[in-house]
Amino acid sequence: MAATIRFLTARGVPVMAHVGLTPQAVNTFGGYRVQGLGDDAERIRRDAGAVTEAGAFSVVLEKVPEPLARAITAEIAIPTIGIGASPACDGQILVVDDVLGMFTEFRPKFVKRYAELGSEAEAAIGAYADDVRERRFPAAEHVYATASKAGDVA
Structure with missing residues (x-):
């Protein structure tokens, strides 16, 4: 190189x-x-x-x-x-995914975990997927009812 x-x-x-x-x-x-x-x-x-x-x-x-x-x-x-x-x-x-404990299968010796967020992330992603499949998301509060004005980002 x-x-x-x-x-x-x-x-x-x-x-x-x-x-x-x-x-x-x-x-x-x-x-x-x-x-x-x-x-x-x-x-x-x-x-x-x-x-x-x-x-x-x-x-x-x-x-x-x-x-x-x-x-x-x-x-x-x-x-x-x-x-x-x-x-x-x-x-x-350290790679942020290692610091946050995003993966449980692979853990190099040199990694120190400061959190174990992998299981929480899996649960959150699963809940999101369930809500989408069951058509609970997006709900009315997540939808723009009328065309938004130029520059409206809310």
């Missing part, structure tokens, strides 16, 4: 890079597993250095071991943002 990052940053487009596990390429990595173990650590370090040199303003380190995240954070001149990469990074990020 270094060539693409270089191309974009040369044209004034800021780029936050992403190394380690990249979810869009999870199948090429053999599944959703830790990256940078053993000899693979050097590949992740090279990638982090390459995106830094190419002009990225920061880099997300995803699902890499803590010693590797610590080493990369010390080696490169741009901030590292961890997602499953330990507190050794300069900052942290």
